[in-house]
Amino acid sequence: MKTKWIVLFLLAIAVTACTPGYLPIGDEHVHVHNDIGYIETPVYSIAVRPSYWSYKPDNLSDYYTAFEVQVENKTHRTISVLAKDVVLLDQNRRQYDPVSTDEIIHLLIDESPSLRHFSDTPVTLREEQEWYSDQLDARQKLMSQSFHFGDISPKATKSGFVFFQKVPVRNINLEFLFKDQTIRFTREKPEK
Numbered sequence: 001m002k003t004k005w006i007v008l009f010l011l012a013i014a015v016t017a018c019t020p021g022y023l024p025i026g027d028e029h030v031h032v033h034n035d036i037g038y039i040e041t042p043v044y045s046i047a048v049r050p051s052y053w054s055y056k057p058d059n060l061s062d063y064y065t066a067f068e069v070q071v072e073n074k075t076h077r078t079i080s081v082l083a084k085d086v087v088l089l090d091q092n093r094r095q096y097d098p099v100s101t102d103e104i105i106h107l108l109i110d111e112s113p114s115l116r117h118f119s120d121t122p123v124t125l126r127e128e129q130e131w132y133s134d135q136l137d138a139r140q141k142l143m144s145q146s147f148h149f150g151d152i153s154p155k156a157t158k159s160g161f162v163f164f165q166k167v168p169v170r171n172i173n174l175e176f177l178f179k180d181q182t183i184r185f186t187r188e189k190p191e192k
């Protein structure tokens with residue numbers, strides 16, 4: 001079951017962009033397969049992979065640090081995964097909380113070109129329509145590819161991107177905390 005779950009997750013993330021250089025560090029609780037760190041408990045399995053956002057808006061990775069996350073409920077009862085259950089810590093123990101998809105949409109998806117008061121260049125109807133279509137595509141992609149916090153039904157799985165405020169590049173080590181578990185990542189090649 002564990003191998004099937006990992007293979008499915010690997011296939012699901014193969015279509016997304018490459019990892020931003022962080023590799024998981026295995027230990028007695030964290031298993032590593034390629035660039036994915038995963039933990040198995042009696043209640044849930046979680047797989048985590050640092051990732052770049054490769055969709056529109058294409059500048060998202062300039063502002064946010066993204067992780068692809070998959071959580072499987074292994075029980076016969078509903079479990080909850082809330083935003084407060086997930087934290088990212090940098091090497092100085094600075095805490096980064098997940099940023100909601102709504103906040104990203106509000107901050108990164110431009111206002112209508114016709115509302116741009118700083119431009120003296122008129123916007124044509126065609127430009128307005130193209131802009132609007134791009135904005136709808138970006139919103140749809142963000143909504144469909146983001147991890148949606150909340151309940152996970154019995155024996156069900158949720159997956160998607162979790163975004164954090166951009167972590168400075170100088171950080172060599174990161175810790176992804178989920179409930180009472182920690183998956184550590186490093187830019188240095190882990191010892192075997």
